[in-house]
Amino acid sequence: MNAQFKKGVLELCVLALVDKKDCYGYELVQRISEKFEVAEGTVYPLLRRLTKEDYFTTYLKESNEGPPRKYYKLTYKGRTFFEELRSQWKEFSESVDQIIWEENKNE
Amino acid sequence: MNAQFKKGVLELCVLALVDKKDCYGYELVQRISEKFEVAEGTVYPLLRRLTKEDYFTTYLKESNEGPPRKYYKLTYKGRTFFEELRSQWKEFSESVDQIIWEENKNE
DNA sequence: TTACAGTATCTTGCATTACTAGGTAGTGTA
């Protein structure tokens, strides 16, 4: 999959998944990769950035399948940002579809 | 509009518009900006790259509204690339929509 | 004549973000 398409959209996907329920990084990589490939080296820095910008809070939780998991939880600010970004994506992707699927017109 | 969303997609839009009819750079900026803002400093380097990669050929044409216009014409290779890219976009954007609009499930 | 708006092309340097390729460490199994 074209890596450029993912720019900015991965952020939106991460926000959407964490909005539904608290997630840890490795889990997000797995979940998103079911739809399209994403690298760990992409997701962890993204989570760090979104946390720094107060869209997430984090907490650690023991696991019996490996080292402790760092869970991310959406803040109020994060939810607002997510909804704004999702709305922007809707508008943008619909515009793109208009351009690329438009029938030839007499002009 | 989120600048990141456009990464890679602008290429697709330019290909789509030139596929319909030969276009010059300034025209593409105007046409795309009807849907979402795009800068000249983005489009001209993109056209240069796509031409270098043999997706476009170019020709000059006089204008009575200003300096000569450089028209871009899609090559066979360009059309193949456009259709491939458009199909990738379809798959990608549908995946994103599944992630961000999915209802909460019992899990 | 001069100035400006609109049309049309181009370039340089910057900001952002995804990926590659590595590392560390815990758990369970062969």
Added chain:
DNA sequence: TACACTACCTAGTAATGCAAGATACTGTAA
């Protein structure tokens, strides 16, 4: 002991959109 899987992390690189500037042609208004 070795390996696979889970789980976290980072440094450096590549790709691409944008801001801000330059150049130049046409037509119009002061």
